[in-house]
Amino acid sequence: MKIRMLALAAILCVPALTLAADNDAVRAESPYARAVPPTARNSGAFMVLRNTSDHPVRVVDARSDVSRVTELHTHIHDKGVMRMRRVDFIGIPAHGKVQFQPGGYHVMLIELDHPLKPGDPVHLELTFGDGSRKVVELEARRTGMGMMHSMKQHGKPQPTHPMQH
Numbered sequence: 001m002k003i004r005m006l007a008l009a010a011i012l013c014v015p016a017l018t019l020a021a022d023n024d025a026v027r028a029e030s031p032y033a034r035a036v037p038p039t040a041r042n043s044g045a046f047m048v049l050r051n052t053s054d055h056p057v058r059v060v061d062a063r064s065d066v067s068r069v070t071e072l073h074t075h076i077h078d079k080g081v082m083r084m085r086r087v088d089f090i091g092i093p094a095h096g097k098v099q100f101q102p103g104g105y106h107v108m109l110i111e112l113d114h115p116l117k118p119g120d121p122v123h124l125e126l127t128f129g130d131g132s133r134k135v136v137e138l139e140a141r142r143t144g145m146g147m148m149h150s151m152k153q154h155g156k157p158q159p160t161h162p163m164q165h
């Protein structure tokens with residue numbers, strides 16, 4: 001019985017794995033990338049990702065056309081110091097949202113091809129756990145308050161990770 005159910009599950013999973021479909025259930029709201037000075041090698045991309053579906057979704061990968069490496073990052077507090085850390089995925093609960101923001105989850109743009117000036121376009125592609133994708137077009141924006149914003153959040157409890165259970 002158990003084996004039969006597993007076989008059935010495997011068959012049902014095939015269409016989802018073979019289709020690299022657009023993920024229409026996830027919406028990217030207010031996306032932007034951080035404009036940086038010419039000397040900066042790295043930047044970040046921020047947005048709110050809203051999951052309109054009945055099941056949780058994981059963002060598992062990101063690519064961009066402006067950086068050599070693009071990673072999913074979070075910030076952690078390590079002995080009073082804020083550090084960035086790469087994460088394997090970022091979960092969005094069913095009918096929920098996740099905020100990518102300075103001091104929290106973000107898409108890290110590493111080794112920029114060119115300095116990101118305000119108004120520069122950034123083409124971002126997100127991949128989800130089921131293999132589906134979402135293209136997000138952003139613009140670079142000056143975010144002078146970025147670091148202050150993240151400092152203000154220091155000490156507040158981190159939002160619970162929706163997929164850590």
Ligand SMILES: [Cu+2]
Pocket residue numbers: 044073074084085106107108
């Ligand atoms: Cu980072």
